[in-house]
Amino acid sequence: MTSIAVSTTINGDDVEFLCRADETLLDVLRNRLGLMGAKEGCGTGDCGACSTIMDGRVVCSCLVLGAETEGREIETIEGMANGSDLHPLQSKFIEHAALQCGVCTPGFLMAAKALLAAHPDPTEKEIRFWLAGNLCRCTGYDKIVRAVQDAAAEMRGEGT
């Protein structure tokens, strides 16, 4: 199988890579670019552990072909913190103990980031529906919802 040359933008940087036609964006991130933040929980769109943002929308990177990302803008968890300054969502996840094993966390953070960009003041119901495609085996979800609510308040300038 011949390789396809792809030019894309990842976390603001121009990136070029070669991939096979059947390789997913998740495969490319993890196996070719060394970006190990996105996780493979299922590979079939069910768990959300591989969530990344493409052209402003959260997607399962396991259901995007690497070749499809030509000319697109990709955001991954690696671009979330600014140097050593954590994003408010990251800080609040730590503060609320919204993670245990952490496998689901990058996916939740990317999905939550897209949520707050679209809806800065979501209700609890909106948060739960938006994050329904992200599964967590450890936390029971409640702490995650609280962390997202708290981060949203901080990002609106209503510090708690």
Add this chain to the structure above:
Amino acid sequence: MRYERPGTIEDAVAMLAQASGRSFVLAGGTDLLVRMKSDDFDADLVVDIKAIPGMDEIAETADGFAIGAAVSCAELAENSALVSAWPGVVEAANLIGSTQIQSRCTMTGNLCNASPAADSVPALVAADARVRVIGPNGTRTISAQNIPVGPGKTSLEKGDIIDAILLARPQPRSGDAYLRFIPRTEMDIAVVGVAVNLTLGADGSVQTARVALGAVAPSVILSEEAARTLIGTKLEAAALGALEAACSAASIPIDDKRGTVAFRKQVAGVLARRAARIAYERAGGK
């Protein structure tokens, strides 16, 4: 497997028509990529239609809406004209998967995947949607209902691509609605899905009705018997009772771990009654 991203529909059709082995159109990939990962799947060619100009647009025409085949279901909800014209179609499309899936999945992909449980399909059929098919022998417009012919099977031929779903401008005093039953509150496959589309007369009685049932047969059912129970009524108790019975009778579901035949038949009736009420209210009926 080869991946191609042609810039014109003519090139896309030619690639598919000339492909020697198995070839697939790629829209959102939320069905196709899942299938690609199974061991018994093999494709020689995948043709990504998302770079073809116009495919990602919802065009408002004199007749209604032309929804490009690459428009994601998330984008449907962001088009207020479409939401107010066809709220049932949009709510059905928005039930597909999660936020992540919504960013990518398309109604055309939902239709062409030909799952008996596809959520947007009963709503499209109730709305009398048509699809524009471009193939090696030119362009034709056919009823969306005629695309799926059985589980995983469509009437499309080699080289055919749907470039848009066409929805008419709704009649005055009309409304549509879709409801499904799933064991969870989200992220699950319909055990039964029902769509109803009604147009009322000036006196508030139902003039035309279309009732479509999903997940209760190998492909979507458009039940004329069910529609007839509503014509001339204002959805009085007797009419809704007759609708419920007609929908249960029209359903020929399978038994599986997600629902028995008896359960699915009963739920088809119950959902039809509820969807009819919502459609009636959206049409301005009281």
